[in-house]
Amino acid sequence: MVEHRPALSSNPVPIEWAGLGPELLLGLDRSGAEPLRSQLEGGLRDAIRTGRLQAGERLPSSRELARQLGVSRGLVQECYGQLFAEGYLTARVGSATRVAEIRPPAAKTRVQPASSDRPAIDFRAGVPDLASFPRDDWGWAHRESCRTAPTAAFDYGDPRGSPVLREVLAGYLRRVRAVTADPDDIVISAGFAQGLTLVLRALARDGHRRVAFEDPGYGEGETKAAAIRAGLQPVPVPVDAGGIDVGALVASGARTVVLTPAHQWPTGVVLAPERRHALVAWAHDRDATVIEDDYDAEFRYDREPVGAVQGLAPDRVVAIGTVSKSLAPAVRLGWVVCPPWLVTAVADEKRISDRGAPLLDQLTLAKLIESGRFDRHLRRMRTVYAQRRAAIAEALAEHAPNVVLTGLAAGFHAVAHLPGPAGEAAVIEAARARAVGVYGMSDCRADHATVPAQIVLGFGNLTERAIATGIASIADLLR
Numbered sequence: 001m002v003e004h005r006p007a008l009s010s011n012p013v014p015i016e017w018a019g020l021g022p023e024l025l026l027g028l029d030r031s032g033a034e035p036l037r038s039q040l041e042g043g044l045r046d047a048i049r050t051g052r053l054q055a056g057e058r059l060p061s062s063r064e065l066a067r068q069l070g071v072s073r074g075l076v077q078e079c080y081g082q083l084f085a086e087g088y089l090t091a092r093v094g095s096a097t098r099v100a101e102i103r104p105p106a107a108k109t110r111v112q113p114a115s116s117d118r119p120a121i122d123f124r125a126g127v128p129d130l131a132s133f134p135r136d137d138w139g140w141a142h143r144e145s146c147r148t149a150p151t152a153a154f155d156y157g158d159p160r161g162s163p164v165l166r167e168v169l170a171g172y173l174r175r176v177r178a179v180t181a182d183p184d185d186i187v188i189s190a191g192f193a194q195g196l197t198l199v200l201r202a203l204a205r206d207g208h209r210r211v212a213f214e215d216p217g218y219g220e221g222e223t224k225a226a227a228i229r230a231g232l233q234p235v236p237v238p239v240d241a242g243g244i245d246v247g248a249l250v251a252s253g254a255r256t257v258v259l260t261p262a263h264q265w266p267t268g269v270v271l272a273p274e275r276r277h278a279l280v281a282w283a284h285d286r287d288a289t290v291i292e293d294d295y296d297a298e299f300r301y302d303r304e305p306v307g308a309v310q311g312l313a314p315d316r317v318v319a320i321g322t323v324s325k326s327l328a329p330a331v332r333l334g335w336v337v338c339p340p341w342l343v344t345a346v347a348d349e350k351r352i353s354d355r356g357a358p359l360l361d362q363l364t365l366a367k368l369i370e371s372g373r374f375d376r377h378l379r380r381m382r383t384v385y386a387q388r389r390a391a392i393a394e395a396l397a398e399h400a401p402n403v404v405l406t407g408l409a410a411g412f413h414a415v416a417h418l419p420g421p422a423g424e425a426a427v428i429e430a431a432r433a434r435a436v437g438v439y440g441m442s443d444c445r446a447d448h449a450t451v452p453a454q455i456v457l458g459f460g461n462l463t464e465r466a467i468a469t470g471i472a473s474i475a476d477l478l479r
């Protein structure tokens with residue numbers, strides 16, 4: 001998985017509250033010896049010094065604050081006057097009283113957020129076309145859901161998620177992914193990431209100790225960290241042109257494996273039919289659990305889609321899906337199709353974690369799927385991504401014909417094999433200097449090996465023109 005570390009915003013612009021703004025929390029002790037006026041002054045000073053009230057932020061009018069606190073307006077005016085004199089507040093005639101620009105005395109040491117500088121043309125994998133998010137359809141479905149949901153649906157609900165969405169997903173996954181799905185066995189999660197975490201925690205509580213991951217695979221970030229946090233030891237198992245090496249999996253001693261059979265991340269191969277069967281046989285023999293990451297299965301655009309492994313062994317395979325590729329990562333919705341024996345434990349983890357997924361988002365997704373708008377969006381995006389992949393292949397054929405491109409006609413990443421002597425790191429650095437972001441396969445290898453030198457090219461969020469320009473401008477580095 002591409003590990004995502006977005007920059008945190010330090011929000012330097014004050015919020016311009018509409019109307020009266022939210023009430024300001026200021027406590028007054030009416031039974032204490034300290035006069036109310038000095039309590040109020042002290043409370044406001046503290047709020048400004050500690051940053052609860054930010055420079056430029058509007059204060060309530062003296063009338064409004066007096067009403068909130070149950071004190072006289074004159075008392076508030078005196079306080080404001082004093083703080084104005086001390087430089088904490090600014091006031092202009094006819095305008096609201098605002099917090100002045102002052103430096104808090106002890107500047108807090110903050111962890112510096114990761115830089116959000118992105119190269120102008122970024123072949124980062126794992127991101128769909130963000131501009132194509134179906135805003136109108138989502139907005140429509142959200143409005144309809146909000147209007148029609150029964151009142152009782154707004155209460156805490158089943159930690160597995162909305163029965164409406166689980167029903168719709170079960171039907172959808174049966175049709176589209178050949179998943180054996182009963183709504184009772186589905187748990188709605190915040191994307192694949194949370195789904196995996198819930199399952200790993202449930203398995204760890206059930207005595208699992210090691211979890212096998214594909215190598216190359218997710219890399220070092222959140223996914224492996226989730227396994228370690230759950231108390232499981234991650235074990236790399238090699239992948240070749242036929243997908244995960246099931247013989248090596250058997251030898252690893254793990255009783256859990258996480259894999260991407262429909263479109264291996266990042267090599268883009270499909271799990272060979274005989275290996276699918278061997279995998280299922282292993283799971284039955286060892287009482288093992290297969291966790292299937294079905295992350296971008298909607299986007300096989302060569303008309304040869306392969307069904308989920310889960311359909312072969314619903315009692316041994318947990319299928320996890322997400323809308324991060326089909327809609328957008330920020331929607332944070334996914335689903336876990338559990339074997340019946342695991343669903344209670346996974347639902348329990350979900351309940352403990354956050355008591356269930358947000359209702360309106362779930363109903364919105366259900367409506368989007370049920371109405372056919374989701375499918376219409378997927379059909380459109382399949383064409384878009386197929387054209388983008390073709391644009392990469394064409395640009396390479398024209399400018400760097402000795403670079404081999406591998407990976408199925410699926411999803412939105414492919415692998416470029418570097419034939420020249422330049423290593424991955426040198427290519428990545430030189431491309432960066434030309435404002436083009438490319439990423440090495442070594443990030444996805446358990447031992448970080450830089451040979452064979454390969455670049456993982458994500459093309460989901462790049463137009464054909466950007467792809468052509470990007471490849472043309474770094475072609476001399478690749479060949």
Ligand SMILES: Cc1ncc(COP(=O)(O)O)c(C=O)c1O
Pocket residue numbers: 001002125126127190191192193194260265293295321322323324329334
């Ligand atoms: C291999 C793989 N699986 C799944 C995901 C989706 O994760 P999530 O649903 O948590 O956004 C990603 C995202 O980059 C990924 O690369």
